Every structure is written in structure tokens, then in C-alpha cells.
């Protein structure tokens with residue numbers, strides 16, 4: 075069995091205080107192993123994005139531990155967390171977050187620019203990532219010139235450009251039609267297969283979740299069941315679960331979630347750094 079790339083222990087997230095207190099995560103313990111694909115599913119408001127933001131070091135837990143490659147990271151300073159996140163993780167969001175005033179290549183190399191990589195080298199790596207996504211011919215186009223599927227491929231190129239060990243995808247196909255969704259899914263699972271990249275996918279899409287190695291069901295901030303799809307004991311509660319009832323996401327009347335900006339921009343430099351600032355626009 076591959077070692078754990080990400081672990082959480084007794085993860086608690088509380089928003090607000092007093093009468094406005096809301097317990098979004100109520101003590102989650104789980105492991106994500108290197109090279110696996112994990113879907114995080116559950117009804118709207120169950121805590122999926124909150125969990126993703128904590129695992130991806132975009133936000134800090136109220137209590138509990140997040141460990142990356144066995145190393146607890148919760149106590150690190152903002153600057154160190156930013157560096158670790160930039161080196162280790164790629165991000166793909168439903169709303170793309172491409173800067174409409176920049177070219178596709180400029181968007182793709184942003185994580186490298188923030189990491190201080192020299193222009194020539196970052197453009198070389200950016201073009202390499204775009205070639206892998208069959209998007210090299212769009213490098214000089216403005217991000218607004220792209221179709222939805224092309225935008226998401228540019229986002230995947232941006233996620234790949236730092237050679238991350240984990241890609242976090244929050245509703246990666248939420249803005250795409252079914253044919254384009256299939257292409258994007260195939261690209262993501264291809265990266266898992268061919269490069270051993272770990273995928274953590276937050277989704278309401280049961281078909282996409284079914285393609286992942288494992289599904290973690292959240293309900294009211296707790297794991298109600300984690301299922302190994304390809305294991306012999308499929309359906310048995312897996313490690314890190316509390317067991318219990320399985321959430322039926324297929325019957326819950328689902329209203330498409332409002333676009334939610336990450337608690338921290340994944341590419342933004344921390345407050346105590348001199349890195350470039352930028353503003354991105356959710357595009358559709």
C-alpha cells in the first residue's frame with residue numbers, strides 16, 4: 075500500500091462565534107494515499123469545500139492536525155505554508171479563476187511566477203504543460219478567447235506547471251457540458267495513471283465520483299462512510315470512518331452551489347511576502 079500523502083486527525087472547523095457559531099467539520103480523521111483518486115461527496119453544506127480547503131492548506135483548522143507526507147503542517151508560518159502549497163498542490167476550480175487580462179500562458183505560469191522562477195524557465199515549463207494539454211496553440215490568446223473546455227484545460231495546465239504531488243479539484247466539471255466533462259475527467263485520471271498524481275475531487279457528480287478509487291461521504295461535517303470502489307470488500311467502511319448510514323446523494327434535490335471563492339487564493343502570495351498580487355475573475 076502506498077504511504078499517506080495527506081492525513082487529517084480530528085479536524086474541526088468552526089465558523090463564527092456565539093449565537094453565530096457554526097461547526098462545519100466535527101472531528102474528521104482520514105488518510106489520502108499517494109497516487110489514489112478520492113471523491114469527496116455529500117449534499118450542499120455538508121463541509122466538502124471546507125475539508126478541501128483545510129487539506130490544501132488554504133485555511134487553518136480550528137482544531138486538529140493536517141499532515142503532508144507525514145509532517146504536521148498546521149503549526150507552520152503563513153510563508154512556509156504558502157511555499158509548501160505552491161510546490162506540492164495544483165488547483166482546479168469550477169469557476170476557472172483565469173485572469174481575463176492575461177494570455178493563457180501568463181495564466182498558466184502564475185504559480186511559477188509567484189515562486190520566483192525566472193521568466194524564460196517558467197515560460198518553458200508553461201509551454202510544456204500546455205503541450206501536454208494540447209493547448210500550445212492557444213498560449214498567446216487571451217483567456218477570454220477560450221471555450222469552457224479549453225479554459226478548464228488551461229486551468230489543469232496551471233495546476234500541473236509546478237509538478238505537484240496532489241491536484242485538488244473542486245467541481246472541475248461543474249461548468250462544462252457532458253462531452254467536455256468527459257474530456258476533462260479523462261485528462262485528470264490520465265495524470266493520476268501516468269504520473270502518479272493524487273487526485274482529491276470535490277463533486278456532486280455521481281458519475282465522476284464513481285470513477286474515483288475511493289469515495290468519502292460527508293454529512294453535517296462528519297464522514298458517514300468511505301467506500302473502496304475497487305476493493306474486494308466494496309461497501310465496507312474504510313479506515314478513518316465512523317461507519318453509519320450512507321448518504322444518498324442521488325435523491326437529494328440539488329441546487330447548483332453558488333460559486334464560492336477559496337478562503338485564500340491558492341496562487342496569492344502570503345501577506346508577509348513580496349510576491350506579485352493579482353486579481354482573477356470567475357469566468358463562464
Ligand SMILES: Nc1ncnc2c1ncn2[C@@H]1O[C@H](COP(=O)(O)OP(=O)(O)OP(=O)(O)O)[C@@H](O)[C@H]1O
Nearest residue numbers: 089090096098117118119120121122123124125331
Ligand atoms: N466563511 C464561512 N463563514 C460561515 N459559515 C461558513 C463559511 N464557509 C462555509 N460556511 C458554512 O459551512 C458549511 C459547510 O460549507 P462548505 O462550503 O464546506 O459545504 P459544501 O459541502 O462544500 O457545500 P457546496 O456543495 O454547496 O459547495 C455550510 O453550512 C456553510 O454555510
